[in-house]
Amino acid sequence: MSATVAPSPAPAASMPGSDKMIEVVGVSRRFAKRLDFAGKILAKLGAPIREEVVHAVDKVDLTIRRGEVVGLVGESGCGKSTLGRMVAGILPPSDGSILWKGKDRTGLHGKEARAATLQAQMIFQDPMSSLNPRMKVADIIGEAPLFHGLTTRAGLPAYLDEQMRRAGLDPTFKSRYPHQFSGGQRQRIGIARALAVQPEFLVCDESVAALDVSIQAQILNLFMKLRRELNLTYLFISHDLGVVEHLSDRVVIMYLGRVVEEAPTETVFARANHPYTQSLLAAVPRIEARKKAFAVVRGEIPSPLNPPSGCHFHPRCPHAFDRCRVEIPALKEVAPGHRSRCHLNDLPNHGGQPV
Numbered sequence: 001m002s003a004t005v006a007p008s009p010a011p012a013a014s015m016p017g018s019d020k021m022i023e024v025v026g027v028s029r030r031f032a033k034r035l036d037f038a039g040k041i042l043a044k045l046g047a048p049i050r051e052e053v054v055h056a057v058d059k060v061d062l063t064i065r066r067g068e069v070v071g072l073v074g075e076s077g078c079g080k081s082t083l084g085r086m087v088a089g090i091l092p093p094s095d096g097s098i099l100w101k102g103k104d105r106t107g108l109h110g111k112e113a114r115a116a117t118l119q120a121q122m123i124f125q126d127p128m129s130s131l132n133p134r135m136k137v138a139d140i141i142g143e144a145p146l147f148h149g150l151t152t153r154a155g156l157p158a159y160l161d162e163q164m165r166r167a168g169l170d171p172t173f174k175s176r177y178p179h180q181f182s183g184g185q186r187q188r189i190g191i192a193r194a195l196a197v198q199p200e201f202l203v204c205d206e207s208v209a210a211l212d213v214s215i216q217a218q219i220l221n222l223f224m225k226l227r228r229e230l231n232l233t234y235l236f237i238s239h240d241l242g243v244v245e246h247l248s249d250r251v252v253i254m255y256l257g258r259v260v261e262e263a264p265t266e267t268v269f270a271r272a273n274h275p276y277t278q279s280l281l282a283a284v285p286r287i288e289a290r291k292k293a294f295a296v297v298r299g300e301i302p303s304p305l306n307p308p309s310g311c312h313f314h315p316r317c318p319h320a321f322d323r324c325r326v327e328i329p330a331l332k333e334v335a336p337g338h339r340s341r342c343h344l345n346d347l348p349n350h351g352g353q354p355v
Contacts, residue, residue, distance in 0.1 A: 020102065021201055021233050022087055022120075024062040027096035028257075029082050030055055054304045056082040058257035059096065061331070064201075069227065069234040071248030071265070073241060073280070075301050079257040080237050081125075081205050087235055088122040088203040118148060121194035125206035127186035131178040137164075137189055138174040145196045159196075167192035168222055184215035191222065201233045208243065220247060241284050245269055253277045256302060256312040259331060263338035273340040275317050311343065319344060 033052040035043060043049055057079040064070050064087075072080045085091040086098060089105060097104050100116045108116055124130040131140055142160050145151050151159040161171040167188045178186055187207065194202060204223070208216040220243065226232055238244050244251055244265070251268040253261040253276065261274040272278045279297040299316040302308050308315055314324040323343050331341040 019066040020063055021066045021068075021100070022062070022064040022235075023099035023102070024060055024083075024087065025097050025099065027057060027060045027083070027086060027093045027098060028055070029057040029079070029086060029091065030094045052305055055257050055307055056304060057086070057093075058307075060254075060257075060259050062087075062252060062259065062262075064233060064235060066200075066233055067227075067231055068250065069236055069248045071244035071251045072235060072237045072254065073239065073244055073251060074254035075239065075297075077256075077301055077304065078254045079304070080254050083254070084122065084203045084205050084235060084237050088120050089117055090122060114148070118144075118197045119199050120201045120203070121197060121199040122203040122205060123187075123190050123194050123207045125209055127183055127190050127210065128178060130190055131186060133178050136175055136177060137169075140178075140189060141174070141193050141196050144193070145198075148197060150196075150198060163192045163196045166195060166226070168218070182215075183211050184218060187211060187215075187219055188222070191219075191226075195226070195230075199232070201235075203235045203237070205237045206239070207236075209238065209240070216243070223247065241269075241280060253280070256304060256307055258312060258341065259339075260313065260341045261339065262331075263335075263340075267335070267338050271335075271338075273334050273338065273345070274313075274342050275319055275344075276313050279316075311341075 031054040033054075035049065035051055039049055060083060062070075062083075072084065074080050082091065086093050089098075092106070097106070099105065100108070100120070103112070105113075105116060135143075138160055141163055142151075142156050145159060146153065146156055160174055164171045164174060169185065169188050169192060173181070173185075178189065181189065187210075190207075208219050211219060223234070223236075224247070227234065234247075236244065236247055248265050251261075251263065251265050252259055253268070253274065255276050261268065261272065261277045263273075268277065269281065272281055276297070283297060297316060298318075302312065302315060308325075310326045311317070311320070311324040311329050314320040317324065321343070327343070329341045329343045331339050332345060334340050334345050
């Protein structure tokens with residue numbers, strides 16, 4: 001990234017703290033394409049058709065602590081956006097549970113459920129499609145806080161001005177429509193809309209991917225500023241490892257619905273353990289290696305309709321052996337705070353070191 005981005009603030013003693021804000025326990029999400037009436041008849045007659053099931057997320061465990069920024073990384077189609085939507089409460093899991101501050105979200109009712117819904121908000125990748133083109137900015141940002149009683153109708157104009165200034169927007173623009181703004185301004189509208197309900201936790205789903213590089217830097221600086229001012233917790237979903245390295249305290253790597261590695265940011269970029277993580281890092285352009293050819297991950301990501309047996313990464317892994325093809329590796333701790341899902345860690349003399 002060529003634009004200037006402010007240095008990421010070092011977390012204070014209480015940030016990230018010891019409080020668990022989100023706990024994802026054995027969560028899976030499947031999307032099924034059901035057979036219609038004609039399809040069911042054909043299937044009964046012996047036609048080779050069946051219901052198609054996409055295994056988007058497969059038994060994921062993840063903990064996000066208060067004040068922490070967790071970067072979630074993986075190729076397109078790995079399930080990171082689906083996981084983000086479940087964490088934000090937009091999608092229910094097919095299996096497993098998601099705990100909000102120690103309580104299962106499905107068991108919350110009344111005021112507790114409403115508070116959990118408001119306190120976890122999502123910022124989407126495409127700032128244009130996430131905004132209603134028929135609504136003015138004042139309505140987009142002000143509708144939810146007014147409905148939930150966070151402000152009164154008399155106090156709404158001042159409340160809107162405050163939220164827009166916080167997101168870096170000119171309050172005089174609140175009577176405009178989304179199409180009258182640039183991409184960066186629209187993303188700021190999305191940020192202001194999320195902040196207007198006073199959340200504690202934000203899921204940022206590729207929230208700078210659609211923006212120019214200079215605008216990306218401005219939005220990233222805004223995220224860090226808001227973190228300092230409001231003590232926000234982030235799940236930052238991205239495929240840009242440079243952004244994740246700069247912004248995150250901890251990095252989680254996903255591949256085809258499963259978490260394959262999790263560690264503090266410095267550890268992932270200095271001592272990546274899983275072959276997939278190593279392949280992703282090898283593909284990152286670096287100035288010191290500008291004369292070398294890019295080392296890309298070989299092959300294509302398999303279809304989540306029919307994922308490979310054993311380790312999902314084995315068809316593309318240069319170190320795969322027989323066990324990888326038949327047995328799912330466990331996500332094990334290979335060093336303090338560093339977990340990896342790879343059978344290589346069980347080999348003699350490997351010792352949890354990078355291959």
